[in-house]
Amino acid sequence: IDSLRDLGLTGNDFVIRVSSRNAWQDFFKTRCSDASKAYDFYQIIDKMEREQPEITEEKLKALNIGAEEVRSFIQSGTPTAELESVLRHLRSRGLGEVLQIDYNIIRGLAYYTGVVFEAFDKGATMRAIAGGGRYNNLIKLISGERVDLPALGFGMGDVVLADLLAERKLIPN
Numbered sequence: 001i002d003s004l005r006d007l008g009l010t011g012n013d014f015v016i017r018v019s020s021r022n023a024w025q026d027f028f029k030t031r032c033s034d035a036s037k038a039y040d041f042y043q044i045i046d047k048m049e050r051e052q053p054e055i056t057e058e059k060l061k062a063l064n065i066g067a068e069e070v071r072s073f074i075q076s077g078t079p080t081a082e083l084e085s086v087l088r089h090l091r092s093r094g095l096g097e098v099l100q101i102d103y104n105i106i107r108g109l110a111y112y113t114g115v116v117f118e119a120f121d122k123g124a125t126m127r128a129i130a131g132g133g134r135y136n137n138l139i140k141l142i143s144g145e146r147v148d149l150p151a152l153g154f155g156m157g158d159v160v161l162a163d164l165l166a167e168r169k170l171i172p173n
Contacts, residue, residue, distance in 0.1 A: 001095050003156070004119065004129070008170040014129060016119050017102035020083045021112045021133065024103070027073055031065050039110050045070070046108035074103040086115050107131060111138040117154075121164050129164060130156040 004014055021042075028041050044059045048070075057067040079087060079101055090099060107116040114134030121129065132154025140148045165171050 001090075001098055001119075007161075007165060009164070009168065011097040013122055013164070013168060014098060014119055015100050015122055016098050016117050017100050017105045018083065018087065018115065018117045019101070019103050019105035020080045020114065021106065021116055022082060022114055023080045024106055027070075028065075031069070032063055037063055041065070042106055042110070043108055045104075045106045049104055077101045077103065083115055105131075107133050111135045111141070113137060119156075121167075126160050126163060127157065129160050130154050 001016060024042065024045065025038070028038055029035075032038075032041065040059075041063055044056060044063075048056050053067070060067050060070060083101070087096075087099060087101070090096060105116055105118050106112075107118075112133045113136040116131075116133030118131040119129040120126070132152065134150070134152050136150040139151055162171070
């Protein structure tokens with residue numbers, strides 16, 4: 001948020017869509033006993049907004065999960081305790097105007113473990129500007145279990161960001 005603001009963007013220009021991988025893990029565990037299919041499930045959710053509803057429904061059906069259940073969960077927008085804590089802290093810093101709980105956000109990569117987020121332009125004409133989240137086990141995994149350090153990170157798309165800044169006439173001459 002601070003990076004985007006430092007580039008001249010305001011709450012009128014972007015929104016941070018925030019979600020919880022833990023909420024999705026709990027959702028999945030109560031509906032499917034085969035843990036080996038969790039990654040497939042997360043991929044389905046990650047692509048939901050970009051795929052035809054019939055394709056999503058077919059993929060979910062293969063996991064014995066109803067598409068209506070998924071849509072209902074997304075629409076509820078009920079924050080987990082972890083997510084509510086993060087949102088409360090961000091709001092206390094005056095960053096609440098750009099936050100939106102959105103369970104369509106799941107981040108497709110397997111290493112995410114907690115709160116996840118993506119930044120979008122408010123006009124929704126572009127791909128995500130940035131995305132990231134919490135990963136408690138990634139450093140342990142890549143260090144061969146020598147370092148157990150939870151972390152948070154994000155990546156920002158330079159082309160999407162440049163396009164947004166150009167559209168808002170924020171690129172200096």
